[in-house]
Amino acid sequence: MNPLTILAREKLKTKKVTAVMSAKGGVGKSLISALFAVLHSKREKTVLIDLDIHGMSSAKLFGIENKLHNITRDGIAPFYIQGLGIITLNGIVKDRYVILPGSNRGDVMESLISYSDLRNAEHVVFDMPPGLSDEILILNRVTKYNPMIVTTPSKVSIKTVEQLLQFLNDIKVTPKYLVVNMAYINYENTIIRPFGDSTYAKKLSERYNVSLIEIPIDPNIEDFVGRIHEYNGEIIKKLSTLL
Amino acid sequence: MHEWSVAESVIRTLVQWSSKNRVIEIKKVVISVPSFSMLDVDVLREAFDMMKGEYSFSGTLLEINIKEPVFKCENCDSTFSVNDVGDQIEKIKLNFGEEYPLHLMPALVPAFLVCPYCGSHDIEVSSQSITIDKIEVEKS
Numbered sequence: 001m002n003p004l005t006i007l008a009r010e011k012l013k014t015k016k017v018t019a020v021m022s023a024k025g026g027v028g029k030s031l032i033s034a035l036f037a038v039l040h041s042k043r044e045k046t047v048l049i050d051l052d053i054h055g056m057s058s059a060k061l062f063g064i065e066n067k068l069h070n071i072t073r074d075g076i077a078p079f080y081i082q083g084l085g086i087i088t089l090n091g092i093v094k095d096r097y098v099i100l101p102g103s104n105r106g107d108v109m110e111s112l113i114s115y116s117d118l119r120n121a122e123h124v125v126f127d128m129p130p131g132l133s134d135e136i137l138i139l140n141r142v143t144k145y146n147p148m149i150v151t152t153p154s155k156v157s158i159k160t161v162e163q164l165l166q167f168l169n170d171i172k173v174t175p176k177y178l179v180v181n182m183a184y185i186n187y188e189n190t191i192i193r194p195f196g197d198s199t200y201a202k203k204l205s206e207r208y209n210v211s212l213i214e215i216p217i218d219p220n221i222e223d224f225v226g227r228i229h230e231y232n233g234e235i236i237k238k239l240s241t242l243l
Numbered sequence: 244m245h246e247w248s249v250a251e252s253v254i255r256t257l258v259q260w261s262s263k264n265r266v267i268e269i270k271k272v273v274i275s276v277p278s279f280s281m282l283d284v285d286v287l288r289e290a291f292d293m294m295k296g297e298y299s300f301s302g303t304l305l306e307i308n309i310k311e312p313v314f315k316c317e318n319c320d321s322t323f324s325v326n327d328v329g330d331q332i333e334k335i336k337l338n339f340g341e342e343y344p345l346h347l348m349p350a351l352v353p354a355f356l357v358c359p360y361c362g363s364h365d366i367e368v369s370s371q372s373i374t375i376d377k378i379e380v381e382k383s
Contacts, residue, residue: 001260001375003252010255068342073247073290076347092344098354099364107350107372115248115347 004107007114008142016044016123017145023164024157025130028181029150030057032215033127034228035236036148037084039243040123047078047085047121051109051139052129053098059090063226067091075117081229087116106134113142132163140171147175149210151201152182153193158200165208177242178205183214186234213242245347246282249373250290253305254298256375266380269300273377275308277370279325279332280349284309310370314356318363327359349373 018040020033030052037048050058059065062081069091070077076092078085089098089112100108118124126145129135139145147168151161161178168175180201184193198214205212216234224231253274261269276282284307291305314323325332335355336343344351353366 001256003249003256003373003375006256006259007248007252068339071244071342071347073244075248092342092347093351093354094339096354098351100351100353101365101367104350104353104368104371108348111348111350114252115245 002110004110004114005141008110011114011116011118012124012143015118015121015143017126017143018123018148019126019128019139019145020148020150021128021136021164022130022150022157022161023132024151024160027130027150027152027157028215029130030055030061030127031221031228031235032148032150032179032181032239033125034058034061035231035239036242037086037125038082038229039236039240040125041082041084043243044122045083045085045120046123046125047087047116047118048125048127049112049116050086050088050090050127051112051135052127053089053100053105053108053112054129056088056090056095056098058086058127059088059095061225061228062086064088065090065095068094072117074119075115076112077117084229085121087112102134106138109135109138110142132167136167140173145173147173148177148179149175150179150181153180153195153198153201155196155200158204162204165204165210169208175208175210178208178210178212179215180212181215182217185217185219213238215239246287247290247294249276249282250287250294252373253291253375254294254300257300257303257378258298260378269303269378269380271304271306271377271379272375273306273308273379275310275370275374275376277312277349277368277372278309279312279345279352280373281336281343281346308376312368312370314352314358315367315369316358316361316363317365317367319358319361321358321360323359328356331356331359 022029040046151157184191218234349371
């Protein structure tokens with residue numbers, strides 16, 4: 001009987017939950033999580049919880065690196081930006097690096113979920129850590145969720161992501177979308193695919209019966225790091241087709 | 244304020260446990276918290292007493308034990324106590340004030356403390372979590 005697990009289950013039991021996952025690092029999962037959460041926050045009360053506790057990219061994307069969460073009787077109060085709630089370990093450790101052994105990592109992740117104030121959330125979006133590790137087991141322990149899988153067109157990424165799809169298939173969890181990030185760049189109305197076409201991703205999506213969506217590269221995105229909620233370019237336009 | 248969340252986690256656990264075991268009344272629950280989390284036991288007890296009525300645990304007493312964890316450095320194999328890293332804990336408290344991170348998440352301890360013998364962050368901690376050690380039942 002772990003009180004943290006029980007509290008986390010209680011907090012999430014009436015919520016819609018999306019987990020943005022990738023078995024491979026560096027595929028742009030945090031950016032996709034952030035923009036997906038921004039989009040959903042326009043329609044329903046959404047809280048983004050950054051469970052990538054070593055990267056903590058959400059704080060950097062939204063420009064809240066130096067802020068600390070308020071702790072109230074109801075738990076960790078989310079930061080609110082244009083209606084989107086954000087919970088990040090960065091708001092607990094003040095932009096300090098966090099390196100932890102596996103068991104501690106799990107406890108911290110579970111604490112972050114259990115102690116969050118989710119009373120106002122209808123939809124909780126988790127930015128999951130990269131890789132195939134105990135984080136996925138922890139998520140399975142505390143809630144049912146809709147996975148959104150992020151990859152790039154690269155064969156290495158696709159092969160790694162396939163292992164995640166196999167795992168989800170084994171535990172009978174069906175992802176809704178396979179997001180192929182950095183799939184192409186639109187240069188003066190010419191489509192260029194610097195990392196190859198999405199042949200492997202398409203085969204994978206067919207094999208696992210998951211809808212595939214290609215997301216372009218937008219070089220302007222760098223200008224929005226720290227104010228990602230203001231971004232209205234090609235990436236978010238493409239993601240909005242998922243709504 | 245974090246004590247309220249801890250109290251809620253204990254009560255939610257009691258709700259689930261009593262339902263699973265078909266227990267009507269719980270006499271006492273014994274929990275343990277790690278000393279370096281600096282939880283205020285008076286506030287924790289007050290929060291528990293305020294909440295327990297809502298969940299039909301009006302007669303349940305809360306007993307709180309403070310655990311003194313043993314730290315083990317995986318790098319140099321030394322063991323040490325909270326007293327050995329007292330100066331480090333004071334610095335964290337000074338830096339964060341009321342928002343002392345180990346209060347909220349004791350499992351963050353290897354990210355903040357280093358072994359006093361070799362300076363490594365590769366530390367294992369016994370008893371870092373809040374645990375429910377015993378539930379005493381009145382009648383079932």
